[in-house]
Amino acid sequence: MKQLAWNAKMKEAVDAMIEHGAFLTTKVGDEQNTMAIGWGSIGYCWGKPVFTVVVRNSRHTFQLMEKAEEFTVSIPFSDAMKKEIEFCGTKSGKDVNKFEACNLAAIDGQAVKVPVIGGCDLYYECRILAKLRLEPENLHESCDEWYPKKDYHTFYVGEIMACYEKE
Numbered sequence: 001m002k003q004l005a006w007n008a009k010m011k012e013a014v015d016a017m018i019e020h021g022a023f024l025t026t027k028v029g030d031e032q033n034t035m036a037i038g039w040g041s042i043g044y045c046w047g048k049p050v051f052t053v054v055v056r057n058s059r060h061t062f063q064l065m066e067k068a069e070e071f072t073v074s075i076p077f078s079d080a081m082k083k084e085i086e087f088c089g090t091k092s093g094k095d096v097n098k099f100e101a102c103n104l105a106a107i108d109g110q111a112v113k114v115p116v117i118g119g120c121d122l123y124y125e126c127r128i129l130a131k132l133r134l135e136p137e138n139l140h141e142s143c144d145e146w147y148p149k150k151d152y153h154t155f156y157v158g159e160i161m162a163c164y165e166k167e
């Protein structure tokens with residue numbers, strides 16, 4: 001793996017998440033889980049580089065993130081992981097072990113205890129700084145269409161502890 005500055009590939013990361021999806025991985029005790037994400041942002045807050053992910057409260061990942069201290073984001077730059085993204089974006093870790101079902105390679109994190117997903121192109125390892133509930137009354141009405149079932153997101157702001165790419 002080749003180490004990168006946290007902001008070296010921000011544009012590529014966001015573009016790839018939108019186009020191909022990415023893996024958000026969590027681990028609490030012995031339980032690890034991963035889900036597809038398409039939304040996220042990379043920026044700077046509290047004097048630190050941060051990666052913010054948004055997780056609906058219905059996800060199994062939400063249950064884990066509420067207890068977690070860390071997460072990782074693994075981003076493919078092509079459709080190479082399309083099947084896996086689709087599976088991890090439609091099946092729940094409540095019902096299935098996605099690592100086994102998709103034969104995902106869990107590679108040990110370098111700076112955190114959560115693994116990254118082998119076969120991706122760009123990786124971020126994060127320590128959670130804030131867990132922020134979306135308060136519906138603070139949301140602009142143009143975003144209401146995303147919440148017909150009132151399944152709101154929680155924003156997890158993670159300090160970027162490591163950023164690297166496949167060599």
Ligand SMILES: Cc1cc2nc3c(=O)[nH]c(=O)nc-3n(C[C@H](O)[C@H](O)[C@H](O)COP(=O)(O)O)c2cc1C
Pocket residue numbers: 020021022033034035036037038039040054055056058059060061062085086088089090091092093094
């Ligand atoms: C391409 C793609 C992007 C997704 N992005 C998000 C996201 O940003 N936030 C979210 O809460 N769910 C997102 N989902 C849905 C979750 O990945 C899906 O509900 C998943 O099954 C949840 O898994 P879990 O229950 O194991 O946490 C996305 C799904 C796909 C296919």
